[in-house]
Amino acid sequence: MLTEKEKFDGLSLLGVELNQIQDLDILMERVLTRARHFANADAGSIYIMHGDNLHFTYTQNDTLQQRMNEGEKLIYSIFRIPIDKYSISGYAALTGTALNIEDVYRIDSTKPYQFSKQFDEASDYRTCSVLTIPLKGVNNDLLGILQIINARDSENHVVAFSENDEQVMNHFAGIASVALERAKMTRSIFLRMIRMAELRDPTETSAHVNRVAGYAVEIYEKWAQRRNIEEGIIDKNRDILRMAAMLHDVGKVAISDLILRKPARLDMDEFEVIKQHTVLGAKLFSDRESDFDKAAWQVTLNHHERWDGTGYPGHIDYVSGKPLPGYALADGSEKGKKQEEIPIFGRIVALADVYDALASKRAYKTAWDDSAVLETIQKNSGKHFDPELVEIFFSRLKIIKSIQKRYEDMEKKSLDSDASGVFSLGNS
DSSP states (O other): OOHHHHHHHHHHHHHHHTTOOOOOHHHHHHHHHHHHHHHHHEEEEEEETTTTEEEEEEEEHHHHHHHTTTEEEEEEOOOOOOOSSTHHHHHHHHTTEEESSSOOGGGGGSOOOOOTTTTHHHHHHHOOOOOEEEOOOOSSOEEEEEEEEEEEOSOEEEOOOOHHHHHHHHHHHHEEEHHHHHHHHHHHHHHHHHHHHOOOOOOOOOHHHHHHHHHHHHHHHHHHHHHHHOHHHHHHHHHHHHHHTTTGEEEEEEEOHHHHTOSOOHHHHHHHHTTTHHHHHHHHHTTTSHHHHHHHHHHHHHTOTTTTTTOOSSSEEETTTTEOOOOBBBOBBBBBGGGGGSHHHHHHHHHHHHHHHHHHHBBOOOOOOHHHHHHHHHHTTTTTTTTHHHHHHHTHHHHHHHHHTTTTGGGOOOOOSSSOOOEEEOOO
């Protein structure tokens, strides 16, 4: 447990720590982790406001995590709740006030809000103390709700959140809200860029790029852990990769509509044109002044390279579009990069992008059956894809499928209640 001085010192550094994270999803994970640390809470959730609803966006639970094997992750359902007086989070959002409840199973019957125990029953968990804090932007607009669950004392017994916990977490929420508002703005800018591409290419949707980015982060995390890369570096690279992966096809904005919107497979000449989206995308990040620029340059340029060297654009001067010296073939084309000549971020996004493309409906095809998609990924291990990354992909398949479902259609996930989340145990 943190001492009062440690909490005060931690709050003074919190803004700096959170403002180093650019991606909204990675930031929410860090906010929840730090909030639970400050209050020594067993579990917690973040709800983000969308329209008139709160979307259950991220959750953590130490008790359920400890039941799992090493390397496994919690898989949780995504749902939304209305902003009204009938749920704990809905009430806090509606009124803009914090709720500190000692035991959610003993809420006074005169209160308009009550706790639904169906989540506890589904996950074999006992929610007791709950502290729910509104997250508000600089103009006092509601961003969402931070909810931490089951405070623990020095002997790890569940206790109520104290008044001091409430004061600290209100201060914490104010600092976190500034970072979240900034990250939401950054995400909005990215999605506008993606919508530009979507205007040209209807397959390049915000759902597609969010799925590809989510898959990529999961694959990278396991790859990096195997190499004993420092946790701080992994966290930084997860943040950078997620944003870079979202922009993998941004170069398509410069490709003709006649090609992008063709409701059939491309002929050879058309395919040569569309291959240029890798080079055109890389040019957008050619200055490479930041770690993000470098990552986005790697991803846009290399996400169509293949492990066996038959991909594109190969060893090319992306400014002139010509093969680099020593890499031109007899027909004037360039050799593809192969194996570890392809940067790791490019290899990861290649796998994530193909998986989502096969599993999704496109202008020229229906979504493939899941078994056919997985069989194709496995058959292309060592050909199209890095074999180690394919093995990691299958080891995290349940997490990857939960990401796929999350961005399939969040509006379908409607459930009017409050809790620490519905969990299942998934291999990763």
